[in-house]
Amino acid sequence: MSSTYTRRDFLKTTSFSAILAGTSCMAGKLGSLDTPMFDDINKTVNTYCEMCSSRCQVEAKVKKGKVTFIQGNSHSKGMNTSICARGASGHSQLYDEQRLVKPLIRVGKRGEDKWMAVSYEEAFNFISEKLSKIKKEYGAKSVLFSAKTGEQFNHLATFTSLFGSPNLFSHVSTCPITYKVAFHHTYGAGLKRDFSNSKYILNFGHNLFEGIAVSKTKKFAKAVNKDSCKLVVLEPRFSIVASKADEWHSVKPGTDLAFVLSLIHVWLRDGKYDKEFVKNYTVGIEQLIESTKTTTPKWQEKITGIKAEVVERIANEIYAAAPSCIIDWGHKTTTGQSEFQRTRAILVANALMGNLEKEGGLFFGKKAKTVNKIANMNIAPTISNPDKHIKIVKDLRIDRASQKGDNIFVSRKYGVLMDIPDAILSKKPYEVKAWVMTRTNPLITVANPEKMKEAMNKLDLIVVNDVYMSETAQIADVVLPEATYLERDEGIQDISSKAPAYMMRNKVVEPINKTLTSYEIFRTLAKKMNIDSKYKWDNINSYRAHQASGNIKLLEKLAKDGYVSFGIPSLLYREKSYVDKFVEKYPSASSNLDENGLFTKMIKFKTPSGKIEIFSQTIEDAFPGYGVPANHDMDVQKGYPYIITSGKTAIHTNGHTQNIPYLNMLMSDNPVWINPITAKKENLKNGDKIFLENSVGKEKATVFITEGIRPDTLFVYMGFGRDSKELKRADGKGTCQSKLLPLDKGPVCSTMITNTGVKITRA
Secondary structure, three states, X not given: OOOOOOHHHHHHHOOOOEEEEOOOOOOOEHHHOOOOOOOOOOEEEEEEOOOOOOOOEEEEEEEOOEEEEEEEOOOOOOOOOOOOHHHHOHHHHHOOOOOEOOOEEEXXXXXXXXXXXXXXXHHHHHHHHHHHHHHHHHOHHHEEEEEOOOHHHHHHHHHHHHHOOOOEEOHHHHOOHHHHHHHHHHOOOOOEEOHXXXXXXXXXXXXXXXXXXXXXXXXXXXXXXXXOOEEEEEOOEOOHHHHOOOEEEOOOOOOHHHHHHHHHHHHHHHOOOOHHHHHHHEEOHHHHHHHOOOOOHHHHHHHHOOOHHHHHHHHHHHHHHOOOEEEEOOOOOOOOOOHHHHHHHHXXXXXXXXXXXXXXXXXXOOOHHHHHHXXXXXXXXXXXXXXXXXXXXXXXXXXXXXXXXXXXOOOOOOOOHHHHHHHHHHOXXXXXXXXXXXXXXXXXXXXXXXXXXXXXXXXXXEEEEEOOOOHHHHOXXXXXXXXXXXXXXXXXXXXXXXXXXXEEOOOOOOOHHHOEOHHHHHHHHHHHOOOOOOOOOOOHHHHHHHHOOOOHHHHHHHHHHOEEEOOOOOOOOOOHHHHHHHHHHOHHHHHHOOOOOOOHHHOOOOOOOOOXXXXXXXXXXXXXXXXXXXXXXXXXXXXXXXXXXXXXXXOOOOOOOOOOHHHHHHOOOOOEEEOHHHHHHHOOOOOOEEEEEOOOOEEEEEEEEOOOEOOOEEEEEOOXXXXXXXXXXXXXXXXXXXXXXXXXXXXOOOOEOOOEEEEEEEO
């Protein structure tokens, strides 16, 4: 059962700093300190953002020691000075009186909001003592570790391995895992999209105008604004990306797979695909022909609601534009049981069009190591991972990731967050006693948070590192304040595209109240627990030096500009003009040319066959019937009258930004989108209060009536419906769709399913 730490118990091991419970000026928040003192420094610092996972390159202006303005980093031509609302609000988070700036230790029952503010030294002593005790009694594997992706995750992963636990988790299972697994089994690696030059883009709800990555969004916007490019969007609601489209088709949630299988049927039926490319670069076309024999345009019409003649026309239009076309796999778009097959079908559809390494199609990222090999000389500096020698522990995980079973294709590095509650509650395959997390909030971002909370309350220790007192932090035993991205230096990140490029986070201002970065937290904890002997670095400067192999010029350039590229021509292996420019600049690369003067020798697929696997025997062996894209369960309604869907807004990032002053002012609520037909049927009007209900939960909502949604579908922006009274701007406002989601997983990829059936009742 959970431990309860009393004030007396805590004072036995630490010195008293401050204790305050449930007031407007909670101990540990910036608002509880004196007004921050600023120096007289004026400067501009180039760094990169952390207001969402896109991590765009930005420039921050400092006047008299205070960050006053943030814009895009002009050294990155893809950014120029552009920035989104989230990125422009970084200093609103930095100086928010509600952000955490002191470590806290719980001194009452979980959820009572009784805390003692302590020093980092006191917090580290407390954490290391508790973790050491749990490790001794139950083993290292009884402790879970989780973080969002990025450098914070890498530092936590290193600590997790040194501690000895196999149970490392990222947010991947709740977000991008489907296309990661699908790419691995189809192409052997991920691909990028050449939006700028595409003539035809078929988009399945990949909403770059709300889930913004500024550089990609700008390229996408410019492309679809050209007369030479056609954008077709399939999505249940009239989103911003749908509003920019030449055509919008309101597809039924979860049925995208049927549409793609129907496209493939038409192409194979009519012989309208790149036969030479398929012959030279793929395996499994025979199995695909067999699996799509009956997936006709008429067949899909009954499932998707899209007319058969639309499929026929779009299939012909894409083929006419090929290979300058993109069938976009999107980012967590359908999220039903069929999502893996949908994504695999989309990747296979691209292969049929022969658009790999072609202008306006798909391409592999050209990292420094790759271009150096092609040029037969070092034309770009390489970077490395200073902690590469510290390996992930290969022991039985609680979710059995990478081992035979449902999660066999899930990396040990990512894990499956949805499996945590059952593992804790059942004590199978063994007991879990603690959870250490940095910048993850499973009580908002993971399905069925009530069950997650029930499980977490069984733990002896919960440690949370975050900027705000999140829902998860509210039930923690120790809360460590995180230095915001404007207050920290970090390592070099590879952001190569058609040519190599790097970026580096540079500290803009000193951390308020000396809050620590994730690397400082876990590096210090490792030292305190005497498990730090394998580290090759002591601080961020030595970490960077190891990454750059001592390349001072590279480090100086990144420290100054935040971003660096190397004047290397953009490269697509199967485009003659691109190859010719590369060889003209680097004549030594000519030895790698094929008989047609292309770099096709460089195209490698890390799959068992060494080719694009339309049919995967590996998948088929583990999941019979899934080896080739085929018709599988597309029902997300599950007998309920409506389907609840969710997505990103351009104002907020998942469950991260709702309490930030500027962004909360722009958008503080998320009313549920309801079609007028549905509203009439349910006797609803704008602003009415309702409940959305299913077998998992019951969640309040406010009605927003719009024709921009299907009658059988409801929509809310994610990250609202907060339940932490220390998030005073966001607490209790809006709808949390996670409270309606079952802890189900999609087959093969183990993705979190985020479309589910609900009914409406009056509040």
